Amino acid sequence: MKTEEDGVRVSRGGVSPRQVLSLFLSPPLLLISLSLSVCLWLHSLLSFFSSSRKWNEKRRRLRTLLRHFIPPESTEARGRRKEKRGESMGAYEEKKETCGTICLKYLLFTFNFLFWLAGGVVIGVGVWTLVEKSDYISLLSSKTYAASAYILVLAGVIVMVTGVLGCCATFKEQKKLLQVYFVLLLCIFLLEILAGVLACIYYQQLNEELKQNLKNTMVKKYGTEEKDNEQITKAVDKLQQEFKCCGSHNSSDWGESVWIHSASSQGRSVPDSCCKTKMEFCGKRDHPSNIYKVEGGCITKLEKFILDHLKIIGAVGIGIACVQIFGMVFTCCLYRNLKAEPY
Template sequence: METRRETSNSCGTICLKYILFIFNILFWLAGGAVLAVGVWTLVEKSDYINLLNSNFYTASAYILIAAGAVVIVTGIIGCCATLSEMKSLLIVYLVLLLCVFLLEIIAGVLAYVTYQECFPFCHQLDEELRQNLKMTMQHKYHQAGEDSVTQAVDKLHQEFQCCGSNSSSDWRDSIWIEATQYQQLVPDSCCKTPSILCGIRDHPSNVYKVEGGCVMKLEEFILSQLYILGALGIGIAVLQLFGMMFTCCLHHNLKDEPY
């Protein structure tokens, strides 16, 4: 009877080890995805973030990178604890899972409360940010020492197919437009088919006339990023629940087995 019980416990422990190991791989991949989104936002979209003249989105990218790194480290600890069958390491892993899960819950609650407080204006960027983007375009585009801003604005126009902060008419008060000798109305990057001096003609058939301008496009981009991160967060939270359950079961089985 004792031999049969030990065999049964061993089989159950082996199954739990494989399940928990697979979970840790999925958890590690989820952390890698969060880390990748943070790095991608910081590297590929940093120009747009700088145009908004706000540290909020840069801080968000760093938070994503830190969160992804924590999840990856937690997954690695989980793999080590599972393979080594060390009960003390399993407890450390369980505590880390619980801490990350609680932080996700707190962050979700705070986000919901913040959304409720600012509803129905949360779907729009703050007016100060709108004005910052407009002033940046009007006062820094094609100005000495502002090459990075000029490149970012041109890239923004072409990638999001928009023109100006709120509309193409924003360029009428641009320092560069007022100083140009070619009577250009908008930058050439506003043109649907960019070419030299194509911005002299700002007809809708020639330049992008998007309602809401580039601010609206940036808002849509930020919201899409939030949806992706929300989906990843829900997926990670579900994985954590299963992970904590399997970890407890494995710890219990290891405690009952002979050393």
Template sequence: MSDSKPFNEEKDTCGMVCLKYLLCVFNFIFILTGCGVFVVGIWILVQKADYLSLLASSTFAATAIILIITGVVVMATAILGCFSVYKEHKGLLRLYFMLLLIIFLLVTIAGVLAFIYQQQLSDELKWHLNNIMVENYNQPGQESVTQSVDKLQQEFHCCGSVNSTDWERSLYVQSSSAEGRKVPDSCCKTKTERCGIRTHPSNIYREVMGMIFTCCLYRSIKSDPY
């Protein structure tokens, strides 16, 4: 009997019926997982697009594209599994299990690499954010960077890459346009005009931007934002 024909001699057994239902349930969960990964990728591109200008390279932005592609591949594999189980097609079942093995290996490798390079990513982000604040914040032609930094500090209640003293070296703070501000107004717990003049802990956030941003990005890549 060729692979293109159903294997009828097994399809009526109790074990085969149970296996078919089990695989259908597994593939349904697999489809939901693929949808989740796909949604995370879209979420990063749409909701966190403002932060992409703060990243050290386009590699991090490409992560969202990779998540979207991965989600599509996972959903397609699950649909293939459902179809092959329904048709009891041996050739398609072999292809399905081969794709499952490849996906498992890729996820394992990605997880290991993420664990190994997590600290390197954190250090690179802190260094890059520090340079942005010192050289680019509120400078001509850097409006998008300025808006991204302000939004980041307000949204995550932080001030500076390491701490608020990072702003002391900023070209903006040292210029006359700062009007006496020691930190941007976006560092303030209650944002008002020129509130950045006063750097008392009761007035400005003390959390570390680099650490918060790294954790946020890492969680966005690994889990569903909802």
């Protein structure tokens, strides 16, 4: 009669299948099985070598016996036979080398195609960083953020050109082209590492820079008549509308603004871009229900936006640079496998 305990079917003797399985998989039995397998393998290997020695001994005796009946081979015939054997071995080695070279060529071609696509991705990320919310770059005192994006765009263009050059160098099997390709890969590698490192460094400095400069930019440059400040005015208005914030820390920051105290403000307490319902002169009504009251102000919103972009720039730059290491290794292997060609 069978009973069940803890969802496991138990036999009459009280030993479950799980216990039997655990017994067979216990460390002592596994060790014994492994030792027996090794011993059997060694015995098979020794038997093979022993039989080989016996067979070689029989061949040697047969050859000695045949020498009494077959005339010895002439020196000239022996030389021709050795020469023929050398040619066949050379052909085998050449074929073997050719197969390795072909494999490397196709590996490198596949890498170049993927590398060319990666160049398009790098350009896309760089352009996206510069175009989307590009007005915000004017609010930053440091040019590191923009420099990282420009470096990525430059690296992406070189990557796409290098991908085409790499395909040509691979199929033409020209060492000089492979040398140029390797140097370009190395330059792109350094450029992308530089972009990633700049993004990481700026990531650490961003909060302090925004605290020191964003309020100063809003208070002193917003709405002034200088030509260079028109872009800053547009950027601040766009920042406050898109991120639904007002002022660098809060809406009271605008009380210190040069523009608010000038005639061009026309009595506004805050810019119209601070209003939840934007309309002309809505900034005159400094009423809590109509003005964005975001904790931390626009600094926290802009910081989060730029940090997200910096993470993408750093990840793309360093990630693709690491992939390029494989390309450089494949190039070196193919370069070594190719025979010297006359140029």
